Amino acid sequence: MISTWVSVIVMLVAFVNGARNEDDIQPCAEVQTSSSVVPLGSPVTATCVIRDGCHLVIGQAVHIEWRLGDRSLPGSQVANESGRFSEVVIPSFNHTREFLTCCVRASPVQVVGGVEIRAGYPPEAPQNLSCQTNLTTPETLTCSWDPGQQETHLRTKYTLHIKIWDSNENHTYELLPGVHRYTIPRSGFVLFSDMEIYVKAVNELGEAASAPIVLEPVSAAKFDPPTIVKVQVVPKKFGCLKLSWSLSQQQAWMRDYRFNLEVQLKTADNSQRSEQPILVSRVRPTRSVDQCRLLHGTQYLVQIRVRYQQGPWSEWSSSRAGVTLESAPTGRLDSWMKASGDHMHKQLNIHLFWKPSKQFRANAQNVSYIVSVKRVPGEKGKLCSTKGNYCTFKLPEKAKKVYLSAINAAGKSLPTEVRIYLPKAPSVISDVTVLPHDDRSLLVQWRSLVSSSLTGFVVEWRPLLETDLSLTQFEITDRNQTQFLTTGSFEPYKPYGISVYPRFKDGIGLPQTVNAYSRQKAPSMVPEIQINKIWQSQIELTWEEMPLDQRNGIIQNYKIFYWDKKGPIKVVNADPEERRVVLKDLNNVSPYKAFMMVSTFGGSLNGSTIHFEIEALDAVAVVMIVTLSGVGLSFLIVFIVLTYFRNQQRLKGQFWPAVPDPANSSIRRWTSESTQDSHLSWDNEEPDPMYLSHLSFLDLPVKLSKEDDDPWLSNAEDTSDLGESICDSPFIRGYSGSNSDSVPYATVIFSGPCNSPTPKEAHVYLRSESTQPLLETEESFSPKCYHNVASDRMPSDQCFFGPSHDCVPEKGADPGILWDDFPFLRALALNDTQND
Missing domain, CATH: 2.60.40.10 (Immunoglobulins)
Structure with a gap:
């Protein structure tokens, strides 16, 4: 691979910058390095030699430059006649793969040769080599290992080597790059024969091998989960269970071999569980296993797993239940008591809760509990019996403690004493x-x-x-x-x-x-907003309390978002306890929208949007105005009525003057059975009775003209002697008037009875302009206080109205006649005396 890359670069440079001859194509320069694969970070030395026939240097000075990738390197040019040799030293090569090129300084710079340098690390020895045998069909042996922590950055080849000692066979298995696991077929190993296994890693910088392992393939087998056939009670042994088990059907051929067994037990209610599995060594599947030192009368769930010698453990088997023998409960109970009711009258309701203490053992599956006022539980004194963990009962009078006992089919526990504490x-x-x-x-x-x-x-x-x-x-x-x-x-x-x-x-x-809450989230619902009250520019919103099962957390706050078409969105926080909020400074022109957001520590949820608007004069304002107006009008009416009753007589005198009724002007109707009020009563048909003390007649001129002053008005300030003259009186000869059948009213001065106190002001009737004739009545009536009575009915020395300083008979008068008994005649008599 390295030579291929170098050849490609050299051929490319030769084609571009070399001698262009179909018969002789040679590179323009030759580049050599100490090694094309070096440890990462090590120094690298390279040389570049320019060929004499290179057309780039013919007839001109040669200047050689070095480049590592895109970066220029300082080089050392050897001083010789041609100047066509250069050397470069890289102190530390920190690239895993890079090209080193040799260039000639021209216009532009021309590459005349180069080489690829790769760097990395030698392989580490493989670690954690392990092999596991699969005994199910097909049977295989799988080995795996860890290539090491350090990356080599170079291609590393792994091979698995196996040596079977009994047959002296050697097997080598090559692995694909990057694969660190290999499965050996059944033909490559013997189940009951020891094998030596190791792994070798090789790359261009070196090789390493793992530590060899020696194993018997059958001891490296991971068996299938075993099966618990049954769990039985050990006769006459409390706290023991007998386990019968077997291997899977595919591995049942090994039932005569000894296995290591682990047993895991836990109670059915998961209240007790063995911290570590119980190990049972070298046991055959054909033999049962006893497990003791368990709780009495307790149901256990049992699981087991197996392995052969030091091989891997199988997976846990399915659970199988078993119950130990029962015995009487042992230990005490932890209790918690709450009392309620009237302890003054010895009527207490007791709520008693209990639970097993760390020392309590029920020792049976079916356990009941009895609460009694007696230490030895029985029907007498029993307050309650239950299979639960609480009891409610009324405390008997004078009882200061109760006893709690656990009972099963095998017996009862010692009673737990519970003292009664008052709240x-x-x-x-x-x-x-x-x-x-x-x-x-x-x-x-x-x-x-x-x-x-x-x-x-x-x-x-x-x-x-x-x-x-x-x-x-x-x-x-x-x-x-x-x-x-x-x-x-x-x-x-x-x-x-x-x-x-x-x-x-x-x-x-x-x-x-x-x-x-152990965990919170957003509420499942939002209460519906209700419009409760509306004021001018204000509105009250209320809502119902959220159901407890819909909250999903502790309610932190309620937020009301509201807005109109013109303004921004406003937010009001509501107290979670009050569940009401008042929106103020609302505009009565545009409608509003609002919705509620409910928040917990786990999130928030928005409710539906409602619409409302504020009217210019809403119903509440109308009711308030009408109410205030009605209250004000009521106060005004009450004030007027009270004023009228307090000043009734004064108002009567101002608006309705007391004018004598001619039809009731007869003196015969003036009685002494009246009150001291001299004004006529409008409530009765006839005037109020008055006391008569003085009567006089006025002297009237024959003719009165409109130019003459009114004698009543002119003499209004002095009326003491108006009754002294009876000139032209109808009772005097020579009387003449405008109408012979009528007479003017006389001035009548009233006072109280003889024994009554003298009034501050005399009651006076002024003259009336009416000429209505005085009416005379002929009906009979009982004698009044001023009428004449028979002298034999009253002593001569006593006034009719009682003793008084005015009751003194005149000289020469008939002692049998009392003028005070006849006030009218007395007035006439006084007038006659003055005339005489």
């Missing part, structure tokens, strides 16, 4: 956190306060999507521990409730509970 209010635990450790464990961490009565903690965990209490697990830790690694079958994306309880000397404290 306590103090909590010394805070900052409970849960971190995923891997897919099958969670790391629980917490903080606790220093307490002298604290004895330890209980870590409890259970799946929140399951209601079966048997799935509850727990672990009891000491008081100095503040973290615990929970292990179990934690499903990814499923929530688990983890609680940490403090244990005191006399009770169980309040727990701290958190939810945790």
Whole structure:
């Protein structure tokens, strides 16, 4: 190969730059090297000699240059007459393959000769030679090896050499380049005859051979997985199983040879498994194998594998189950108790959980558990019996402890005493956190306060999507521990409730509970957004709580994205606990779009888009305006009504003056059974009764003109003597008026009864312009307070209205007549006296 490349280069250079003669074609120069294949990094020396007949140097000075690939090398030209010899030295050849060329300096530079140099490493001795025999049809012997860590960069040839000692046969097998494995046919080896095997590697820089191995082909055979025929109980031996096994059908002809056997046992519930397989040496397939020191009454799954002498192990056989003899349970149970209910009235509900301790052995497949208030379990005092790992019961009165026992067909265990601890209010635990450790464990961490009565903690965990209490697990830790690694079958994306309880000397404290996930991802759904309230430029959005099985992790936040046609997208974060958000400063011109994004630690999910818009005057604003208007109007009406009732009489006097009714002007209707109010009542048909104390008639002129002043108005400020004159009175001779059948109203001054206090202002009726005749009535009525009564019914020295300082009879008066009893006549009498 090397000579071929050199010949190609030389012929090419000779054709281009050599003598162009059909009969004599020679190269223009000759290049020689110390070696065309050298160790990588070693020095290389080369020489170049220009032929005398080379047309490139005829009649001109010769200048030789060297090139290694595209890079120029400094050369040393030998000083002689022709100057056509040059030598170059490469201190370190760092290329695995490169061309070294000799050139003549011309225009342009001309290549006159060259050579290819390759570099690499000699082969290493092959390592890890091993051979394995296949006893299935067809039977073969396969050997493999490792060529070494270092690459040679040269073509390396491998050959496999075998020498059979008994027959003194030698076999050599050549391998293809790059192949480090060879399978020897059955004709090349003898099963029960020792063989010497080695591998040789050769390249242009050297050769190396592996260390030879000596083996018997049958001892290098990897047998097929054996078969477990049956697993039986050893009679009268607890904890022992008898195994019967055999080879595969193709290898059954070796049943009389002794094999090494390994046994792997594990309990059916995978709670116990032997750390190392149990080795049984030199056993024939026709003989059974006993395995003892196993758990009593426990079902085991058994697997075996075999090998011949020091050969490779076969693959594991299929599993076969077997059960050891039963015995009574041994050891104690770990328990965890929670109490609830009214402990003041001795009505406690107890939730008791238990699990096997490291020392407990059920020693049977079917085990039940009994909780009793008596140490020796029986029907009397039994609280519950179950095959599970928990029990719920009502605690009997005065019971301070219960006993937990395991029972199987062979007997019962010693009872485990469980003290009843009442729940306590103090909590010394805070900052409970849960971190995923891997897919099958969670790391629980917490903080606790220093307490002298604290004895330890209980870590409890259970799946929140399951209601079966048997799935509850727990672990009891000491008081100095503040973290615990929970292990179990934690499903990814499923929530688990983890609680940490403090244990005191006399009770169980309040727990701290958190939810945790071994792995989280984006939620499976997004709640539907509901428009709850709309205000002017504001809107409230609400949504329902997400189902626990759809969360796939702990909800970190809800984000509302909303936008209109004109503005950018805005984002509002909502509190995960409140599940509501208020969008403010909204534009009531353009419609809006919005959607929700729900996020967990494992990802986020976007919900569907909703549309809404804010009206210029929405329903809420209308309701608020109408409500405020109604409230204001109601307050105004109430104020007016209250003002009216407080100032009723004053308003009556302003808007409706009290004008005497002519139809009710008879003095006969003036009674003493009225109140002190002198104004007429509009609520009753007749005027309010009044007390009469003085009556006078006014003197009126015969004619009144419009130019004359109104005597009522002119004398309004002084009316004390208006009743002194009765000139032209209808009761006086010579009276004349405009109408003889009518009389003007008289001024009547009222006061209270004799024993009533003197009013601050006298009640006065001014004169009326009406000429309505006074009506007289003839109906009968009972005597009023001012009517005359028989003298025999009242003492002469007593007023009708009671004693008073005005009740003094005048001189010369008839002692049988009391003028105070006749106020009207008394007024007439006073007037007559003045006239006299």
